[in-house]
Amino acid sequence: MATLARRVWFLVVPRTSMINVAGPWEVFGHANDLLGREAYRLEAYGPTAGAVGTRYGLCLAGVRPLPTRLDTAPDIVVVAGASGADPMPEDHAPIVPWLRRYRPRVKTVVSICTGAFALAEAGVLDGRRATTHWLYHDALRTRFPKVRVIDEGIYVEDRGVWTSAGVTAGVDLALALVESHHGHALAMRVAKRMVLFLRRSGNQAQFSAALRNQERESPPMSKLSSFVLEHLDERISVERLAVQVGMSPRTLSRWCRKHLGGSPAEVVRRLRMDEARRQLEETTRPLKEVAARAGLGDQSTLWRVFVQDLGVTPAEYRQRFAVEGS
Structure with missing residues (x-):
């Protein structure tokens, strides 16, 4: 039929x-x-x-x-x-x-x-x-x-x-x-x-969290994303971020929710995810090292957040999006 x-x-x-x-x-x-x-x-x-x-x-x-x-x-x-x-x-x-x-x-x-x-x-x-x-x-x-x-x-x-x-x-x-x-x-x-360089999943971001944050940050807040990116492998508390931008933790929390769409902890988590994705795309580092450098803890945490946020494992993400020659 x-x-x-x-x-x-x-x-x-x-x-x-x-x-x-x-x-x-x-x-x-x-x-x-x-x-x-x-x-x-x-x-x-x-x-x-x-x-x-x-x-x-x-x-x-x-x-x-x-x-x-x-x-x-x-x-x-x-x-x-x-x-x-x-x-x-x-x-x-x-x-x-x-x-x-x-x-x-x-x-x-x-x-x-x-x-x-x-x-x-x-x-x-x-x-x-x-x-x-x-x-x-x-x-x-x-x-x-x-x-x-x-x-x-x-x-x-x-x-x-x-x-x-x-x-x-x-x-x-x-x-x-x-x-x-x-x-x-x-x-x-x-x-x-169709000679596509790669086929993207629906969860692929339109652009990075760092770029979005920097676009939305006012001049006094311009240090926020830069500070987080420079200290991803360290513990980053709300209090520590507040000191960097000259605000109280409560004021910073309100500002992040209003302008960046989430709490300071969520903003940091997005930036950690961006860095983990970048490393998977551009390097051949072991997953354990990727997790540590991005501040996501161990390999099991890396696996969990990738499946939760992107619907794929870190290994699957690397297979799809790794830059040729990396």
Whole structure:
């Protein structure tokens, strides 16, 4: 008995980033080639028919108008966002009522980059974990308080709804979908065919905790991350940090929660994790030494925090992300 193709509809809006459409589309297309059959039937729809201009001038042709009546729902709907000054401009609004009406009939809903704003506007993300491009985390969180915005990770899945950081992260999300449908081996073959340097898990950070902290720190607080990074292999108490930045422990705790999204201990832990990841990517040090240098204690603690935070063991992380020649 022939296996039916999954119908994949890309919802394309004006000024979308071309890669938000082309990246995932290529993943599904290569999967079809490698399987020798049409496993994914790809179609593009938009608020209007015809060609849609993308953010940097190229046009996507062959876009069909969204049907007002849906006889057979697609299996997957991909909302390709359009990064810009306004993540949800007025001419993107027509896709929102369509999503609100037909979401219950669609098994898998995906957003790439700021496509998450359309899903949130339609209520699809209410009560769900979701992400978007890091530039828009705060805007998504402020505009849609019912959405559990995740700062870490390049894509998130929550009960059939997938959201990604956008740009190249859409490729990683599409590969994860292919793996869920057809297994790890096919997803890796697609990645190799697309000449990807590495295939990233959803837990891979959009950027490091140190970089994020330094961006958010005011000049008087600029010593915070630097001090922690210079003393990772030592015990770092709240009191010790407070002395470095000239605050009381209580004031420092309030400041960290407000500006860095966690307690001083959580901030230190993120930086320790970043350093452990860097060592696994760039060195061949034994796991015991990596744990000690990052201040994470012993090898068992390193294993536990990696599985808890990233969903992979330290050895698996090194295998995926080690820099060639390290």
